[in-house]
Amino acid sequence: MAEFRAYAALLGGRLRSATAYRASFAVEIITNAGGTAIDVSTVFVLFTATRLLGGFTLGEALMMTGLTAAGFALADLTVGNIDQLKTYVRLGTLDAVLVRPLAVLPQLVIADLPLRKLLRSGVGLAVLIVAVASNDIVWTPARVALLVTAPLSGAVFFGSIFVLSASLAFWWVESGEVGSAFTYGGRDFTSYPISVYGGWFRAVFAYGLGFAFVSYHPALTLLGRADPLGLPAWSGYVSPLVALAAAGLAGVVWRIGVRRYRSTGS
Amino acid sequence: MDGGDARVPTISPRRPLSASAATFGALMWSGFRRYATYRQATVAGSFTNIVFGFLRCYVLLAVAAGATAGAPGGYDVRQLATFVWVGQGLLTVVGIWGYSDLADRIRTGDIASDLLRPVAPVTAYLAADLGRAGYQLMTRFVPPVVVGAIAFPLFAPARWQTVPLFAVSVLLAVIGSFGCRYLVNATAYWLGDARGPLMFWTLGSGVLAGLYFPLRLLPEWLTITIWVATPLPGLLQTPLDVLVERDGPGLQAGLVALQAVWAVIMVALAAVVQRRAERKLVVQGG
Numbered sequence: 409m410a411e412f413r414a415y416a417a418l419l420g421g422r423l424r425s426a427t428a429y430r431a432s433f434a435v436e437i438i439t440n441a442g443g444t445a446i447d448v449s450t451v452f453v454l455f456t457a458t459r460l461l462g463g464f465t466l467g468e469a470l471m472m473t474g475l476t477a478a479g480f481a482l483a484d485l486t487v488g489n490i491d492q493l494k495t496y497v498r499l500g501t502l503d504a505v506l507v508r509p510l511a512v513l514p515q516l517v518i519a520d521l522p523l524r525k526l527l528r529s530g531v532g533l534a535v536l537i538v539a540v541a542s543n544d545i546v547w548t549p550a551r552v553a554l555l556v557t558a559p560l561s562g563a564v565f566f567g568s569i570f571v572l573s574a575s576l577a578f579w580w581v582e583s584g585e586v587g588s589a590f591t592y593g594g595r596d597f598t599s600y601p602i603s604v605y606g607g608w609f610r611a612v613f614a615y616g617l618g619f620a621f622v623s624y625h626p627a628l629t630l631l632g633r634a635d636p637l638g639l640p641a642w643s644g645y646v647s648p649l650v651a652l653a654a655a656g657l658a659g660v661v662w663r664i665g666v667r668r669y670r671s672t673g674s
Numbered sequence: 675m676d677g678g679d680a681r682v683p684t685i686s687p688r689r690p691l692s693a694s695a696a697t698f699g700a701l702m703w704s705g706f707r708r709y710a711t712y713r714q715a716t717v718a719g720s721f722t723n724i725v726f727g728f729l730r731c732y733v734l735l736a737v738a739a740g741a742t743a744g745a746p747g748g749y750d751v752r753q754l755a756t757f758v759w760v761g762q763g764l765l766t767v768v769g770i771w772g773y774s775d776l777a778d779r780i781r782t783g784d785i786a787s788d789l790l791r792p793v794a795p796v797t798a799y800l801a802a803d804l805g806r807a808g809y810q811l812m813t814r815f816v817p818p819v820v821v822g823a824i825a826f827p828l829f830a831p832a833r834w835q836t837v838p839l840f841a842v843s844v845l846l847a848v849i850g851s852f853g854c855r856y857l858v859n860a861t862a863y864w865l866g867d868a869r870g871p872l873m874f875w876t877l878g879s880g881v882l883a884g885l886y887f888p889l890r891l892l893p894e895w896l897t898i899t900i901w902v903a904t905p906l907p908g909l910l911q912t913p914l915d916v917l918v919e920r921d922g923p924g925l926q927a928g929l930v931a932l933q934a935v936w937a938v939i940m941v942a943l944a945a946v947v948q949r950r951a952e953r954k955l956v957v958q959g960g
Contacts, residue, residue, distance in 0.1 A: 435870035439877050446877065450886045454733065457747065457891050458740030461733075582714035589725035596729050604736035609728045 414510055418518045426523045436524035444477055444531040451599065462604035463636050467542040469601055471631060474532075474539035475623035476598040479562020481525070481532030487567045489520035491587055494577035500672030512666055513571070533559075543631055551630055554644055558626035561651035562598075565622050568654035569594055571662055578665030590617070598622040603636050621650040684792035697793060698801045705805025720817040723762040727818050731758040731826060734887070747890030752829040753918040757888055759822025761914055763815040764844065767807050768851045768909050770879050775799075776859035777868035789952065796945045800852055807848040829918050836919055836926070843913040843930050846937045850908045853940025854879070860944065863951035884911030890920070901932065905940050908933035 426433055451473050455466040462469075493516070496502040505515050536559060545551065573587030580586075594613070597605070602614045602624045614620035621643070628635055629644025683697040734754045737746050744750070749757060765771075776799065779785045788795050822828060831837060858875045862868035880886060883906045889897050901907045912933045916926055 432867070432870055436873060439870075439873040442877050446881050446886070450881075453887055453891050454737050458737045458742075460740045462736050580714075582712070582718065584715045584718035585722040586718045589722040593722070593725045593729060596726070600733055600736075605728075605732040609732070 411510060415514065415518055418515065419521065422519060422521050423523065433524065437527045440525050441527035441531045444481060444528050444535075447595075447599065448473055448477060448531075448535050462601040464601045464603070467539070468627070468631055468633070470535070470539040471543060471627040472601055472623040473599045474536035475558050475562055475626055476595060477532035478529075478536040478559040479532075479622060480566050480595045480598075481529040482559065482563035483566035483570060485522065485525045485529050486563070487517050487570045488525065488591075489522045490516060490570050490574040491591070492520060493574040494581065494583060494587075497577045497669065498581050498672070502669060503671050506666075506669075513662060545630055546632055550645070554626055554629060557648055558623070558630075558644070561626075561647040562622045564651040565618065565647075565654050566591070566594065568651070568658035569617075571658040572654075575658070575661045575665040578668050594619050594622075598624065618650045618654060621647040685794070685797055698797070701793070701798055701801030702805035702808070705802030706809045707805075708802070709806050709809045716813045719766060720814060723765060723814070723818045724821050727759050727762040727822055728825070730762075730886075731755050731822070734758060735826075747888050748920060749888060749890070749918065750829075752827050753920065754888075755822060755826040756829040756918050757914050759818050759826070759828065760917055761885060761910055762818040762822075764847070764910060764913060765885065766814040767810045767844065768847045769803070769807065769810070769855070770851055770883060770885075770909055771876055773855045774859060774868065774872055776856060777862040777872065780859070780862040781867055785955075789955075794945070794948070796856065796941065796948050799856065800849070800941065803852045804848065811844075831917065831919055833919060833923060833926075835923070836917065839926065839930055840913055840917045843916045843933060846930065846933045847909050847913050850905050850933065850937035850940050853937065853944050854905055854909070856944040857940065857947060860947045860951060863947075863955060879906055879909065882906035883909040884914065888914075890915075901929075905936035908936045 451469060452466070454461065455469070459465070464472075490513075493502075496505075496516075502512075505512055505519075508515065540555065569590050570587075573590050576583045576587060594617070597613050598619050602610055602620050605613070614624070625635070625639065626644040626647050629641060632641075634641065635643065683693070683700065685694040685697050731754070734746075734757075735751060738744055738749075738751050738754055746754075776785075779788065785795075788798070791798065831840075854875070858871050859868050861871045865871070882889075882900055882904060889900060889907055889911050892900075901911075912929050915921065916930060919926065921929070
């Protein structure tokens with residue numbers, strides 16, 4: 409209970425600081441939502457030049473873009489700011505977090521909660537709703553459950569990728585932009601049907617890292633489409649398991665990383 | 675300062691050109707050396723450029739595979755692959771993102787020491803930025819282009835003038851990008867902090883410069899409007915279109931001329947804004 413009150417206090421402080429400069433906060437919240445809108449409109453622009461992308465129509469591809477947009481926006485809202493960790497490690501300011509009697513990761517997440525990304529989650533959800541509306545989905549209880557769990561699994565998966573990428577800073581302080589290749593790169597990868605990618609690049613991102621289960625397989629299962637790459641029809645239902653595995657791995661790596669942390673001593 | 679000590683390095687029409695050039699060169703060298711200290715960031719950044727190169731290249735090639743004539747926006751497969759990979763190589767050289775030095779110095783008040791220097795801030799910052807671009811051309815441009823060339827068939831220019839035009843176009847892209855970034859940062863003189871404008875810039879510049887998709891995929895009227903009415907295509911789309919010979923020789927040269935006009939406008943505007951700001955500046959901090 410005391411822990412809960414401590415987290416509530418952190419969250420309250422974050423809220424007050426975010427709304428201290430209202431105009432600036434409004435600009436930030438709008439530009440953030442605009443970012444997701446631009447990502448999605450890229451898909452529309454590409455479909456003006458072609459009818460099929462990787463064997464999928466605009467409506468079908470939008471299902472994947474929508475699942476990704478909703479899942480990524482939720483992950484970005486909750487744990488996205490963990491990518492600031494490299495700054496804390498470099499400056500040694502993680503010390504302040506470590507000496508408090510609370511878990512490290514939840515503290516960082518709540519104290520940095522990027523409220524400016526709130527509207528972005530709304531845009532992500534809207535894209536998913538449009539995608540569902542533009543496809544003739546044969547609804548079964550299992551598919552309804554999948555539609556609810558897939559964006560959440562996507563959020564857990566992307567959240568794990570955020571934590572894993574950020575943990576890299578414990579081993580390599582100057583890792584800089586490497587994390588973005590997997591967080592934002594992963595978002596771009598899963599915004600399109602994975603059949604557009606080729607060779608080892610697809611193998612690594614889709615199945616080596618598990619990104620295929622964020623949006624591609626759930627979308628195929630929802631649409632009742634056979635996988636052109638040959639995985640069985642129920643593959644979409646595996647996505648929560650993949651997300652949990654990623655979360656478990658992220659938790660382990662994070663713990664090892666925190667133990668490895670050395671302050672700068674300044 | 676005008677009567678000044680002859681030993682003070684400065685840039686002024688009253689001094690011999692060689693002295694001004696030497697000062698400008700020294701400032702460029704300082705910009706070069708500043709970025710040369712971050713070697714690990716070079717490795718990290720190149721890795722990310724390469725991953726995004728694969729992502730964008732595969733998507734655009736899939737668009738080409740589905741397009742009616744096999745040439746979306748008038749690019750064939752080799753031109754598209756070259757557009758993506760050279761684009762990833764140029765991204766950091768042109769330096770569209772992540773520049774807030776000036777805004778930070780205005781916010782903290784450090785800008786006061788820039789104003790005391792015998793070189794105008796726009797000139798000094800331009801020199802340092804050219805030095806930075808030179809370093810990144812040597813380090814960040816090559817890795818994505820090499821990986822792209824290994825993994826995909828790239829386009830080899832056929833015209834003799836393409837490579838020199840491309841070189842000029844890259845230089846103009848750096849100067850134009852500098853002008854834009856300086857202006858965005860300079861809003862901090864009035865707002866105290868440039869975070870909002872910087873976010874707008876990050877949002878609009880990538881898409882309108884042709885990073886996410888070649889602007890030619892948009893309807894023609896929109897492409898022409900963006901090209902003529904904004905400096906942004908000059909940051910990436912123009913050098914890339916020049917390199918892949920998207921247009922005939924006339925238009926190819928014309929695009930570089932348009933890019934030059936915008937680069938001059940942006941830097942001149944930056945100088946005007948800087949002078950206006952100096953007249954009202956209240957230095958922050960104690």
